Amino acid sequence: MKYISTRHGSQGNPAPLDFEDVMLAGLARDGGLYLPAEWPQFSKAEIAALKGKPYGEVAYRVMKPFVGNAFDEPTFRRLIAEAYASFETPEVAPLKPLGDSGMHLLELFHGPTLAFKDVALQLLGRMLDHTLTTKGQHATIVGATSGDTGSAAIEAVRDRKAIEIFMLFPRGRVSEVQRRQMTTVLAPNVHNIAVQGTFDDCQDLAKACFNDLAFRDKHALTAVNSINFARVMAQIVYYFWAAVKLGAPDTPVAFTVPSGNFGNVYAGYAAKQMGLPISHFVVAANANDILARFFEQGAMTMTTVVPTYSPSMDIQVSSNFERLLFDLYGRDGKALADAMTAFRSTGTLKVGANAFGDVRALFDAGRVDDEGTLRAIADCLARFGETIDPHTAVGYAVAQHHRRDPKIPMVVLATAHPAKFPDAVQKATGVRPALPARLGDLLERTERVDGLPNSADALKEMIEDRLAGARPRVKVRT
Numbered sequence: 001m002k003y004i005s006t007r008h009g010s011q012g013n014p015a016p017l018d019f020e021d022v023m024l025a026g027l028a029r030d031g032g033l034y035l036p037a038e039w040p041q042f043s044k045a046e047i048a049a050l051k052g053k054p055y056g057e058v059a060y061r062v063m064k065p066f067v068g069n070a071f072d073e074p075t076f077r078r079l080i081a082e083a084y085a086s087f088e089t090p091e092v093a094p095l096k097p098l099g100d101s102g103m104h105l106l107e108l109f110h111g112p113t114l115a116f117k118d119v120a121l122q123l124l125g126r127m128l129d130h131t132l133t134t135k136g137q138h139a140t141i142v143g144a145t146s147g148d149t150g151s152a153a154i155e156a157v158r159d160r161k162a163i164e165i166f167m168l169f170p171r172g173r174v175s176e177v178q179r180r181q182m183t184t185v186l187a188p189n190v191h192n193i194a195v196q197g198t199f200d201d202c203q204d205l206a207k208a209c210f211n212d213l214a215f216r217d218k219h220a221l222t223a224v225n226s227i228n229f230a231r232v233m234a235q236i237v238y239y240f241w242a243a244v245k246l247g248a249p250d251t252p253v254a255f256t257v258p259s260g261n262f263g264n265v266y267a268g269y270a271a272k273q274m275g276l277p278i279s280h281f282v283v284a285a286n287a288n289d290i291l292a293r294f295f296e297q298g299a300m301t302m303t304t305v306v307p308t309y310s311p312s313m314d315i316q317v318s319s320n321f322e323r324l325l326f327d328l329y330g331r332d333g334k335a336l337a338d339a340m341t342a343f344r345s346t347g348t349l350k351v352g353a354n355a356f357g358d359v360r361a362l363f364d365a366g367r368v369d370d371e372g373t374l375r376a377i378a379d380c381l382a383r384f385g386e387t388i389d390p391h392t393a394v395g396y397a398v399a400q401h402h403r404r405d406p407k408i409p410m411v412v413l414a415t416a417h418p419a420k421f422p423d424a425v426q427k428a429t430g431v432r433p434a435l436p437a438r439l440g441d442l443l444e445r446t447e448r449v450d451g452l453p454n455s456a457d458a459l460k461e462m463i464e465d466r467l468a469g470a471r472p473r474v475k476v477r478t
């Protein structure tokens with residue numbers, strides 16, 4: 001399998017890359033995002049054969065075509081097994097029906113940090129470490145988090161000798177549980193940085209490091225944000241897993257995805273391109289609804305970010321959206337690069353009528369504000385006895401309005417454990433959800449974190465300082 005950038009052709013014509021290079025690099029050198037040159041295809045028989053298989057086996061079969069020769073079979077199977085052994089349930093991602101409503105919750109939060117990010121990052125951390133160690137190399141992860149990626153990435157690479165991690169988060173805008181899940185990891189290779197700014201500022205700072213190619217090469221920067229294709233790959237698995245349980249390939253399934261950076265729902269789109277019968281997707285947003293407005297109007301217009309009860313979705317510029325736009329621009333990397341540059345300066349991006357028609361056939365979208373989020377948490381508990389977190393609640397609320405066909409099962413991705421956002425859940429239900437036992441003493445653990453102004457120069461200086469005198473870094477071929 002070969003990979004290209006969404007902006008291929010905009011800066012010369014670099015050769016397509018293999019999985020290993022894509023995983024190590026994260027972001028493409030031309031500023032674009034990597035994706036497969038072609039999607040692997042799964043026949044009806046191959047999809048049917050996944051029925052009844054354990055999660056790890058489904059994961060192996062779905063991901064095998066993407067990794068090519070990066071790992072031999074026993075190694076890849078072992079990495080998958082170890083990644084999912086860190087989950088609290090052997091099912092990894094339990095699918096729960098909501099009464100006989102035809103709606104289902106796909107619980108993706110049983111990993112070590114209680115959000116769906118663990119599903120991909122527990123595997124990515126192991127794949128990275130294996131590859132670097134085999135080559136005798138090191139890498140530096142620089143990432144930005146709206147709350148959940150940070151802890152999941154840190155948990156996935158803590159104490160690994162081949163990797164140093166710098167994680168930026170918007171100061172005061174992540175929940176206390178989210179913050180502590182990052183800052184209480186005192187491993188020497190972990191550097192937590194609280195930025196005076198929003199998540200989008202953090203994302204821009206991280207991007208500035210990657211766009212400084214000399215800096216990027218010097219420190220062998222790698223990205224584990226959802227822009228890293230390896231994460232998308234690992235998320236494709238649970239769409240197959242859930243759809244097969246509900247009758248695929250013989251019956252179609254719909255998915256509602258609480259969305260921020262568009263990484264999760266894009267993985268579903270990938271599953272659809274691979275042959276999984278998905279009737280449609282519902283993109284669920286909170287008050288930060290740039291994506292919902294895009295799917296309603298065909299134009300993306302930046303506004304400002306407002307804090308909500310679902311902070312992991314408090315995002316304006318969804319980095320993974322560029323992967324979908326790539327298809328909407330007829331896979332013309334140069335045209336897309338121009339459009340993205342214009343978007344950065346004008347704050348608006350419009351797609352053509354034909355492309356928009358295609359997108360509307362496959363995607364619905366909706367939004368819910370904080371009050372609606374609390375009502376949804378209370379409603380789900382009252383009707384179905386399930387306590388859901390505010391991100392899942394956004395999906396649950398929006399999904400009700402977008403059942404195109406009541407006979408088609410609707411899966412709502414449950415992206416976080418309710419105990420990760422106890423304030424909102426308590427407000428909605430009157431009951432404070434307890435942290436699972438393994439995280440019980442989180443609120444008493446020691447924290448370590450550095451402050452940083454919203455400045456790329458200050459960030460680079462800090463990274464230089466920390467890495468000064470460090471060992472030689474990996475050379476990433478891009």
Ligand SMILES: *Cc1c(COP(=O)(O)O)cnc(C)c1O
Binds near residue numbers: 265
């Ligand atoms: C990251 C996150 C989201 C948004 O996922 P994207 O892939 O960025 O769209 C939703 N809910 C939770 C709990 C998250 O951590």
